[in-house]
Amino acid sequence: SLDEPAISYGIVFGNFMSEGVYTFQGGTDCMIDMMQRELRAAGVEVETSAAVDKIYVADGKVRAVRVNGREIACQAVVSNGSLPRTVLEWTGEEFFSPEYLSGLKKVRLSTSSCQVYVGIREGEKLPYIGDLLFTSTYPEYDTDALLSRNVSSRTYSVYYPEIRPGTNKYSVVASMNARYEDWAKMTREEYRAAKKAMIEDTLTALEQYIPEIRSICDYTEAATPLTFQRYTGHLQGATFGSKFDGLRYSMELFKQVGGLFHTGSVGIIMSGWLGAANYGVITANEVDRYLN
Structure with a gap:
């Protein structure tokens, strides 16, 4: 920020x-x-x-x-x-x-992150669009917009088989900035719904670069600040x-x-x-x- x-x-x-x-x-x-x-x-x-x-x-x-x-x-x-x-x-x-x-x-503490993992079905391929894409639809630099759950800025890490020799797997990981407090007070039902919505929004945004993404992916998963807090041990999932x-x-x-x-x-x-x-x-x- x-x-x-x-x-x-x-x-x-x-x-x-x-x-x-x-x-x-x-x-x-x-x-x-x-x-x-x-x-x-x-x-x-x-x-x-x-x-x-x-x-x-x-x-x-x-x-x-x-x-x-x-x-x-x-x-x-x-x-x-x-x-x-x-x-x-x-x-x-x-x-x-x-x-x-x-x-x-x-x-x-620093702010946290959300991520969406998109796994590509075996036998399918991704077009080469680069290894790392920084994208934003927001008209100007704005810290609140960067951290908002109404995501307008994403970083895509694209993984091709060449990165891990011996495999034929493709995947995409979208990373977004996030605030811990926006996720911490949700009920279990709200939390699951918010993760599902984040996955859907990510796929929609990714269609701009990979139009066929929905038809070739067979696995998605989402991580939130609570995920990062649990698995890294950092308070509030601080990135x-x-x-x-x-x-x-x-x-x-x-x-x-x-x-x-x-x-x-x-x-x-x-x-x-x-x-x-x-x-x-x-x-x-x-x-x-x-x-x-």
Whole structure:
């Protein structure tokens, strides 16, 4: 939105997208598998589907974490999850200064997203329309319009077999900005109806680029801010975690509790794959310095 510092977008689009936008061949699961193999080759133990729900502190320093109910002793913890949950829920307010907590509780969460997945029937093909389409029917830039449930702006990610060698599958994912509060107070019936309407609206909008989309798709699914909150653990399904003002409290976490670090999930520049590559390296160096 317009209340974000311009430099955060300047860095993203100027530095990281100046040479173009590329799609990783093999997909995210392939990339994660490669990362796991590289880590294990270096002697790192890696576990997936492992949720941390408690960080133990003794004498002002991290001493252990609880993972899937199992306590594991450690000297340092790096969280890339929700900053408020890392501090307030998993660690505990009693380990932080009043000044830090006061500032942290004022940090704004980022807005959320909705997505519609459209799977193409086996044997059918999509015409090549590009990998990424940014579309809008709204006449001007308007934050409220971007976040409205009356969607006027969508980003389409189009997946072709070439992206995942060895498959012959096509799919489209439409992404829209959204507000958590617009979905949180619905009844179950209202929620289901709203998801169904969002799928229908997406197919109608997609017909402008793929006229035959309804006849060649055989599976659709919708995700809302509640979906993202459930599966990512981020409060209110915040797409980028907190707003940019959370960066200070993220970077100063280890000054409050020795061995406790945070990376990613702070504004557009410090989130997602970009956050892992950019902020992750900064934090890794801090962890190394702390341990050694």
